[in-house]
Amino acid sequence: MSGSAKKVAILISGGGSNMEVLARDMTGDHPARPCLVLSNDPDAGGLARAAALGIPTAAIDHRTFPDRAAFESALLTRLAEDAPDIIALAGFMRILTPGFTRAWQGRMLNIHPSLLPLYKGLHTHARAIDAGDAQAGCSVHEVTAELDDGPILGQARVPVLPDDTPDTLAARVLIQEHRLYPAVLRRFAGGDRTRLDLPPVVNIN
Known part of the structure; x- marks a missing residue:
């Protein structure tokens, strides 16, 4: 890993398709590199996908902790290693407390499968x-204490x-998630937080 490259931890809960496209994009002149893929589910399929890409992995099973605060404490301890x-949430299905989000505010991204602010959750x-919407889509945003809120960086x-x-x-x-998230992360890691709106899809087949 280049000494000047930003280190990105990717948090997942499932198969990790967005994680994989992010990781595969972080090569060459990309300003960041993946340093860890972490899941709250030891059986998440994305862990094997990450390992196959040579990325360190970890699992912290949220079900083994008495409450959310204890789980997040373990999460922070592992991330500190x-x-x-930057933290990139990629299908991470745990709601994070304000204490956690404040600690990472301005350094944590999430992708959500709607055109925010529509359809949070x-x-x-x-x-x-x-x-009856004519359009749907996805949004990448900075993570704040409010669920699926925070500045929108791309749609x-x-x-x-x-x-x-x-x-x-x-x-x-x-x-479209697989197109948008890598593009936004690349810009974000390079210090560009201006919004990116991808051209509308013409071919829908």
Whole structure:
């Protein structure tokens, strides 16, 4: 790892598809490199994907702690070992307390599968369909104490089709997540926090 490169810890809970695209992008002239992939689930499929890429991994099972504060204390202790400059949440399904988010404010990103500020929380695709929205998409934002809040650093949009289900819409949005998150992280690690809006998708097949 270059001495001048920012160190990025990626937090996951599942398969790690966004983690993998972030990690694969952090090569060459990228201003950052992955230093750790950490999950709250020891069985998360993304841990094996990260190990296959040669990235150090760790698991801290939130179910073994009496409360959120104890879990986050263990999380902070493990993160301190690698001293990342940036945390990228990539499908990390634990709500973080204000104490944790304050400690990392300005250095922690998240990707959310909606066009924030619409549809914070869960079931974003079903909610977009039920609302009759013409467009859906994803947002990358800085993490603050309020859930799915914080400055929006980028968005990508897809059309909502008449026969969409939450699953078909989610699959189409995920393709855009894999375009948007690496682009925003690259800019963010280089000190550019201006908003990035990807061109709307024309080919929806």
